[in-house]
Amino acid sequence: MSSLAAYPYTARAVFALTLCLLAGAQTAVRAQSCTDCPPTSNMLISEFRFGVGSTAPNADLDEYIELYNNTDAPLTVTTSDGSEGWALVAADGQTRFVVPAGTIIPVRGHYLGVNSAGYSLVNYGGTGTTAGDATYTTDIPLISGVALFNTANPANFTLANRLDAVGASSVPFLYRENGLTTLPVSSGSTNYFHSRSLATGLPRDTGDNENDFVLVSPNPDFGAIMGTPGPENLASPVQRNLQIKASSIDPGSPASCTNAILACERVRDTTPNPGNFSTFGTLSIRRRFTNHTGQAVTRLRFRVVDITTSVGGTGVPAGTADLRLLSSPDISVFTSGGGTLDVRGLTREEPPAQPNGGGLNTSLSASTVILALPLAAGASIDVHFLLGVQQTGVFGFLVNVEALPAPVNPAPQRLPRKRLAPLEAVKERHTNHELAERGSN
Ligand SMILES: [Ca+2]
Ligand SMILES: [Ca+2]
Numbered sequence: 348m349s350s351l352a353a354y355p356y357t358a359r360a361v362f363a364l365t366l367c368l369l370a371g372a373q374t375a376v377r378a379q380s381c382t383d384c385p386p387t388s389n390m391l392i393s394e395f396r397f398g399v400g401s402t403a404p405n406a407d408l409d410e411y412i413e414l415y416n417n418t419d420a421p422l423t424v425t426t427s428d429g430s431e432g433w434a435l436v437a438a439d440g441q442t443r444f445v446v447p448a449g450t451i452i453p454v455r456g457h458y459l460g461v462n463s464a465g466y467s468l469v470n471y472g473g474t475g476t477t478a479g480d481a482t483y484t485t486d487i488p489l490i491s492g493v494a495l496f497n498t499a500n501p502a503n504f505t506l507a508n509r510l511d512a513v514g515a516s517s518v519p520f521l522y523r524e525n526g527l528t529t530l531p532v533s534s535g536s537t538n539y540f541h542s543r544s545l546a547t548g549l550p551r552d553t554g555d556n557e558n559d560f561v562l563v564s565p566n567p568d569f570g571a572i573m574g575t576p577g578p579e580n581l582a583s584p585v586q587r588n589l590q591i592k593a594s595s596i597d598p599g600s601p602a603s604c605t606n607a608i609l610a611c612e613r614v615r616d617t618t619p620n621p622g623n624f625s626t627f628g629t630l631s632i633r634r635r636f637t638n639h640t641g642q643a644v645t646r647l648r649f650r651v652v653d654i655t656t657s658v659g660g661t662g663v664p665a666g667t668a669d670l671r672l673l674s675s676p677d678i679s680v681f682t683s684g685g686g687t688l689d690v691r692g693l694t695r696e697e698p699p700a701q702p703n704g705g706g707l708n709t710s711l712s713a714s715t716v717i718l719a720l721p722l723a724a725g726a727s728i729d730v731h732f733l734l735g736v737q738q739t740g741v742f743g744f745l746v747n748v749e750a751l752p753a754p755v756n757p758a759p760q761r762l763p764r765k766r767l768a769p770l771e772a773v774k775e776r777h778t779n780h781e782l783a784e785r786g787s788n
């Protein structure tokens with residue numbers, strides 16, 4: 348459970364950071380925490396799964412490992428030993444795939460390795476758009492670990508050459524950072540994956556897997572927060588929070604209201620719709636996103652990086668809201684000036700199916716922004732996020748903006764870690780009195 352970022356999210360983020368900063372205190376906090384506090388790497392393992400336990404053929408081979416350029420500049424893969432690239436190696440010591448030398452990972456971009464014998468998410472975000480950049484076919488056990496080395500020469504698979512690692516606390520030391528203890532419970536009827544926390548907008552990398560990763564599932568799998576796998580490859584949209592900014596759709600309208608046809612920033616509709624994960628109605632969050640990239644944006648989507656939602660086996664604590672992401676329709680609302688405003692709906696991206704609604708790591712596409720109809724430099728789009736309310740209470744909901752194209756070189760300067768860019772997209776982290784009051788009825 349400790350890898351679940353949500354409760355209480357603010358305190359949890361502080362805790363994770365202080366683990367590495369307060370070296371003297373860490374032993375008391377957690378016996379094995381951060382023994383060497385490795386500096387954050389330029390290349391991280393950001394999301395993975397080692398199989399889904401279903402009756403589908405090759406379910407145990409439905410695997411992917413996503414890597415991430417943790418810098419604000421394009422990252423070129425190079426080796427110092429003449430080997431072919433950077434190897435992703437499983438805890439059995441066998442290489443699964445190599446990122447070839449010369450590969451350029453875009454700013455905040457990804458590289459995806461998939462098990463081609465079972466990988467099922469090639470159409471995530473659009474037909475054929477999420478194929479692996481590299482493939483392999485040898486199974487990685489559900490409870491295992493992986494490490495990324497800056498070499499492809501097995502003789503050099505050492506701690507000194509390791510860029511990142513994540514694995515269960517039971518696997519050899521080289522294939523984990525302390526190690527995960529929140530793990531898939533069994534290989535039967537499960538759909539787990541692990542995602543590195545992005546609750547600050549940027550990946551958490553404290554050198555302790557259990558602090559840095561969250562166990563997630565689109566099903567109510569035990570110990571997993573509700574959410575959706577989001578594999579990303581070299582061509583996927585990249586995080587552009589600093590260049591695509593959120594603002595009110597109509598500053599003259601009230602911030603919060605209950606009438607969905609008004610241009611409020613947040614609308615609470617209490618009409619029950621249990622069939623659509625809205626037992627206590629819905630919450631609609633509206634925002635204007637303005638393109639400050641200096642380029643025409645040809646693809647725009649939003650990724651949920653923090654949300655109060657259900658946890659398999661334990662649900663949601665009393666007083667905390669259980670929210671589920673829904674796709675939203677296009678709507679037209681009345682502004683404070685007496686006019687009307689078109690607010691675009693957002694489409695929850697699949698596969699996989701999300702039979703319980705979306706949650707953490709779920710992405711929502713602004714499907715009106717496409718290559719043929721880009722969002723021009725300086726232009727804006729008004730959108731609304733629709734959340735089903737399954738339990739009322741205090742809620743949190745944060746998203747990252749992801750867009751194409753990736754930034755051009757030279758990229759924005761990397762901000763020091765203590766001055767992380769504020770999450771620009773949507774910040775809804777209030778005690779919602781309407782929700783809380785409904786909860787007491
Ligand atoms: Ca497997
Ligand atoms: Ca690490």
Ligand SMILES: [Ca+2]
Nearest residue numbers: 394577578579
């Ligand atoms: Ca991802």
